[in-house]
Amino acid sequence: MNVIEDLRQRGMIQDIMPGTEELLAKEKVAAYVGVDPTADSMHVGNLATIMLLVFLQKYGHTPVALVGGATGMIGDPSGKSAERNLLDEETLLHNQKGVRAQLEKLLDFDTEANPARLENNYSWFKDMGALDFLRNVGKHLTINYMMAKDSVKSRVETGLSFTEFSYQLIQGYDFYHLYKNGGVKIQMGGSDQWGNITAGTELIRRMDGGEAFAFTCPLITKADGSKFGKSEGGNIWLDPNQTSPYKFYQFWMNATDEDAAVFIKRFTLLPMDEIEALIAEHEKAPHLRALQQKLAEEITVMVHSRDAYDQAVRASQALFKGSKEDLMALSKSELLEVLEGVPTHTLKRDSHGDSLDMVSFLSTETGILPSKSEAMRSLKANSISINKEKVAEGSEITEKDLLNGEFILVQKGKKNKFLVILE
RNA sequence: GGAGGGAUUCCCGAGCGGUCAAAGGGGGCAGACUGUAAAUCUGCUGCUUCGGCUUCGGAGGUUCGAAUCCUCCUCCCUCCA
Numbered sequence A: 001m002n003v004i005e006d007l008r009q010r011g012m013i014q015d016i017m018p019g020t021e022e023l024l025a026k027e028k029v030a031a032y033v034g035v036d037p038t039a040d041s042m043h044v045g046n047l048a049t050i051m052l053l054v055f056l057q058k059y060g061h062t063p064v065a066l067v068g069g070a071t072g073m074i075g076d077p078s079g080k081s082a083e084r085n086l087l088d089e090e091t092l093l094h095n096q097k098g099v100r101a102q103l104e105k106l107l108d109f110d111t112e113a114n115p116a117r118l119e120n121n122y123s124w125f126k127d128m129g130a131l132d133f134l135r136n137v138g139k140h141l142t143i144n145y146m147m148a149k150d151s152v153k154s155r156v157e158t159g160l161s162f163t164e165f166s167y168q169l170i171q172g173y174d175f176y177h178l179y180k181n182g183g184v185k186i187q188m189g190g191s192d193q194w195g196n197i198t199a200g201t202e203l204i205r206r207m208d209g210g211e212a213f214a215f216t217c218p219l220i221t222k223a224d225g226s227k228f229g230k231s232e233g234g235n236i237w238l239d240p241n242q243t244s245p246y247k248f249y250q251f252w253m254n255a256t257d258e259d260a261a262v263f264i265k266r267f268t269l270l271p272m273d274e275i276e277a278l279i280a281e282h283e284k285a286p287h288l289r290a291l292q293q294k295l296a297e298e299i300t301v302m303v304h305s306r307d308a309y310d311q312a313v314r315a316s317q318a319l320f321k322g323s324k325e326d327l328m329a330l331s332k333s334e335l336l337e338v339l340e341g342v343p344t345h346t347l348k349r350d351s352h353g354d355s356l357d358m359v360s361f362l363s364t365e366t367g368i369l370p371s372k373s374e375a376m377r378s379l380k381a382n383s384i385s386i387n388k389e390k391v392a393e394g395s396e397i398t399e400k401d402l403l404n405g406e407f408i409l410v411q412k413g414k415k416n417k418f419l420v421i422l423e
Numbered sequence B: 001g002g003a004g005g006g007a008u009u010c011c012c013g014a015g016c017g018g019u020c021a022a023a024g025g026g027g028g029c030a031g032a033c034u035g036u037a038a039a040u041c042u043g044c045u046g047c048u049u050c051g052g053c054u055u056c057g058g059a060g061g062u063u064c065g066a067a068u069c070c071u072c073c074u075c076c077c078u079c080c081a
Helices: A003-009 A020-026 A043-056 A090-107 A128-137 A143-147 A148-155 A167-182 A189-209 A245-253 A255-267 A272-284 A289-302 A306-321 A326-327 A332-339 A358-365 A372-380
Strands: A031-036 A062-067 A117-120 A184-190 A213-218 A344-347 A354-355 A384-386 A396-398 A405-412 A417-421
Touching: A003 A020, A003 A043, A020 A213, A031 A043, A031 A167, A043 A062, A043 A090, A043 A184, A043 A213, A043 A255, A062 A090, A062 A167, A090 A117, A090 A289, A117 A167, A143 A148, A143 A189, A148 A189, A167 A184, A167 A189, A184 A189, A189 A213, A213 A396, A245 A289, A245 A306, A255 A272, A255 A289, A272 A289, A289 A306, A306 A332, A354 A358, A358 A372, A358 A396
Parallel strands: A031 A062, A031 A184, A062 A117, A184 A213, A344 A417
Antiparallel strands: A354 A396, A384 A405, A405 A417
């Protein structure tokens, strides 16, 4: 089986240029995807195209990640309805460092045969003058050609700056540069990048008479139409400091059946027959959630580590399955270890005798909920649990509620957990 | 430059000068049912010392009383030049 065949089975091929599959079957080649350094960490959304690199490497080809230091300064109009803000050089540099560290976990940069490579287009754009660019690059594509791109067409009505308009040229030149100097023959990306990518192959043809190839993967959509990669708290980041491994693990555990079946194909390296078997197993006994569990395991281990995964599982066991007694039985260090990654709030020990009314405890004293009204509402809705036991309106927090003399586990609904530490 | 129309709570959108913290929808949160799923049903969705308090683009004004009337300002849209 070749990469394309594999990717196709996983639903990861959207558009593909004729000849791409043949090329990949015939020889080992280098292919790249661009990563926008808009933050100092990638999020699960970025993971979709990074997986293309991962698969590529698995099949013996050379994956190249292009961090868009230069393109990040321009802003891609694709899929954007409004002009983007430009980032300054310092921020971009900082972001690139973060992204690089994460890529190193997903791709093998040290293997002998086909080590992954990281490029930064800032290195070839920073010294290029405007005149050079216009004469040597801009000359090769017509306005008519560029205007025909969807990303441009959709913005003509509402307005599009020259800067964003020229984005496809910049990105196209990236491909040309990598083709010419890095032996890269294929560009990949999300399907929204198709227009930019073909600008690149076109440029290579016109500037050099060369032939380059490309393919894209479908953008990830969830069954209910909501945006992939977000949860209540915002983006799901790969950086454990921004999204704890526990939360990361939970994100995947919470995938719907339908989504999990898609995700496991796209985000794990599990062979397809194994995946098919899992899906079948899951259909027979959906309540066991074998699919979500495997999905969460594979991705958490890959992005974080086996340890972080084990940790997340322990925390989830305690939080979802455990009883009050189980919690009470844990020592302080066990408790802290198990609840690693659960949002923490502190409570001042002094000044309120030995009991505290529930409303103040939830709002003003710990900040778990933003206002007393909100706390009141949640209590009325019967959604608050203290140490796994539902509490009613008007109840109080007392010494007896403390686990190990200093902790309280608060839950709002089924999924929102908070650890309160008494100081 | 001229003539009109508009700006409302997270979003869309309704709103006789009092009974409007403001219809309705969306979204969000929660409860029930389940499987930490989907679908469905239900409730909640400004703050509060529960007396009230602060909200309807901004600043003033009229009035016992304004989101609703008047004046000026800002921004947006349409039409004419």
